[in-house]
Amino acid sequence: MSVLLEGVSFRYPGSDTDALHEVSLALRPGEVTLVTGRLGAGCSTLLLVVAGLAPHATGGTRSGEVATLECDPASRDGRKVLAGRVGLLLPTPWTQLSGMSVTVEEEVAFGPANLGWRRPRIAEAVQHAMERFGVTHLARRDPRTLSGGELQRVMFAGVLAMEPEVLLLDEPALELDPAGAASMYELLRSLAEQCTVLLASTDLDRVAAVAGRALLLDRGSLVADGTVEDVLGSDGAVATGCSTTVADIARAAGLAPGYPLTVSDAVQRMRR
Amino acid sequence: MSPRLVGYVPGRSPLHQAHPFTALVLAGTVVVLAFALPAPQGPAALAVALAALALLAGLPRVLLTALGFSLPFWFFLAVIHGVTGESALRVLTVGSQISAMLIAFLLALATVHPARLVDALLQRGVPFSLAYLLSATLQAVPRLRRQATDIVEAQRCRGLRVRGSIWRRVSAIVPLAIPLVLGARGEAGERAMALDARGAAAPAHRTPLEPPADSIAQRIARWLLAAAAVAAVVWRIAA
Numbered sequence: 439m440s441v442l443l444e445g446v447s448f449r450y451p452g453s454d455t456d457a458l459h460e461v462s463l464a465l466r467p468g469e470v471t472l473v474t475g476r477l478g479a480g481c482s483t484l485l486l487v488v489a490g491l492a493p494h495a496t497g498g499t500r501s502g503e504v505a506t507l508e509c510d511p512a513s514r515d516g517r518k519v520l521a522g523r524v525g526l527l528l529p530t531p532w533t534q535l536s537g538m539s540v541t542v543e544e545e546v547a548f549g550p551a552n553l554g555w556r557r558p559r560i561a562e563a564v565q566h567a568m569e570r571f572g573v574t575h576l577a578r579r580d581p582r583t584l585s586g587g588e589l590q591r592v593m594f595a596g597v598l599a600m601e602p603e604v605l606l607l608d609e610p611a612l613e614l615d616p617a618g619a620a621s622m623y624e625l626l627r628s629l630a631e632q633c634t635v636l637l638a639s640t641d642l643d644r645v646a647a648v649a650g651r652a653l654l655l656d657r658g659s660l661v662a663d664g665t666v667e668d669v670l671g672s673d674g675a676v677a678t679g680c681s682t683t684v685a686d687i688a689r690a691a692g693l694a695p696g697y698p699l700t701v702s703d704a705v706q707r708m709r710r
Numbered sequence: 711m712s713p714r715l716v717g718y719v720p721g722r723s724p725l726h727q728a729h730p731f732t733a734l735v736l737a738g739t740v741v742v743l744a745f746a747l748p749a750p751q752g753p754a755a756l757a758v759a760l761a762a763l764a765l766l767a768g769l770p771r772v773l774l775t776a777l778g779f780s781l782p783f784w785f786f787l788a789v790i791h792g793v794t795g796e797s798a799l800r801v802l803t804v805g806s807q808i809s810a811m812l813i814a815f816l817l818a819l820a821t822v823h824p825a826r827l828v829d830a831l832l833q834r835g836v837p838f839s840l841a842y843l844l845s846a847t848l849q850a851v852p853r854l855r856r857q858a859t860d861i862v863e864a865q866r867c868r869g870l871r872v873r874g875s876i877w878r879r880v881s882a883i884v885p886l887a888i889p890l891v892l893g894a895r896g897e898a899g900e901r902a903m904a905l906d907a908r909g910a911a912a913p914a915h916r917t918p919l920e921p922p923a924d925s926i927a928q929r930i931a932r933w934l935l936a937a938a939a940v941a942a943v944v945w946r947i948a949a
Contacts, residue, residue, distance in 0.1 A: 494906070534900070552909035
């Protein structure tokens with residue numbers, strides 16, 4: 439098991455409600471797991487808890503058991519062991535810039551260098567990550583001059599260059615154009631073959647075709663955990679706007695729950 | 711004003727290729743000399759020499775920025791002291807000191823690659839967290855300046871008038887300063903999390919990506935600069 443949560447609750451400092459409440463789940467390598475919910479559901483917080491940044495960086499209180507790659511990510515020892523093994527991509531790329539790189543290549547190399555890798559290994563990992571995200575042509579550019587979409591891909595390449603075993607992605611396509619988002623989600627499939635991917639997203643029309651499993655959060659509580667078809671195709675998910683446009687249309691058309699999520703899914707069902 | 715006016719500007723001048731410590735020692739020496747050399751000719755000559763150095767390094771923008779920052783000082787000095795006789799010498803002295811220091815630091819910011827500075831500090835055994843803090847501090851001014859420009863534009867789009875009478879300008883400071891401070895605070899929090907996730911707190915010793923070359927000539931130059939600063943202070947005290 440890559441990630442294991444047992445009855446985990448988390449509360450931010452100064453708040454009187456739990457951002458996460460009694461959440462239990464297990465994530466295995468080899469699958470893309472989507473976590474979604476309405477605004478304030480706790481999706482981003484879940485990622486921070488798995489990464490150990492909540493409460494380590496955010497403050498607040500956590501209860502319950504968290505094991506990321508068999509370590510408590512918020513403990514001092516856990517943080518040492520997990521450095522570089524858990525990759526986290528935040529939604530705003532410009533706040534993730536290291537601030538000390540004047541080229542994209544250096545920015546991507548920031549993480550691997552922090553891990554103390556030898557320079558040839560860093561160069562190889564950086565080249566590979568940049569190729570995967572199609573940002574090789576930006577290598578000599580100043581990261582501060584990139585567009586939001588370019589920077590998002592560069593930051594993703596920077597996370598990937600560390601070769602993480604657990605990949606935590608918070609709205610990774612927020613800055614991308616439709617084509618860029620589609621190719622990024624496509625890439626997630628192959629990444630999931632090497633690591634565990636937990637993806638927080640509300641871009642459900644695209645993600646539904648990529649993720650195998652979905653978690654639905656509501657005000658910090660895990661209300662559904664299952665295949666993407668079961669969770670996003672349920673009446674509750676569609677009624678609360680946590681599903682795809684196709685499922686929304688299917689529900690409005692009066693179909694029974696277990697709604698199709700994608701156009702191809704809907705077409706297949708109609709043919710049957 | 712472009713964000714490039716403050717901060718690192720890529721280039722191939724000797725100053726760019728110098729070891730980061732050399733540029734920083736030069737800036738530090740200038741501060742000492744600006745106050746220790748006989749005024750006003752000392753600081754004025756220093757400002758002129760640094761201006762020439764900036765032009766030779768292909769960084770005329772450094773001069774423009776220094777001019778932009780120092781002009782208000784010159785103006786207020788002239789208003790306070792007057793521009794005749796002894797007063798003019800006083801204005802020239804203080805103005806030259808401020809200008810020399812500004813050019814020296816802007817020149818160091820423009821020619822010291824932040825990552826190379828961190829690499830140089832790591833080579834000397836400085837912990838990464840401390841090296842990063844120094845580098846981030848040097849980068850903070852251009853970053854805050856960019857954010858301030860964005861906030862001014864955003865607030866102007868929302869109808870805030872930032873030009874006009876002194877009173878109007880002063881009353882516009884609060885709606886500009888609060889988002890800047892809160893934004894910087896929020897960004898610092900997110901950046902800290904991102905850096906943590908990117909291994910900045912990893913127990914391994916960070917690999918210097920491109921350690922800057924340091925020659926004997928540069929070491930001698932640094933010692934000479936430091937000696938010049940000390941000598942100037944001693945001379946000033948003795949005089």
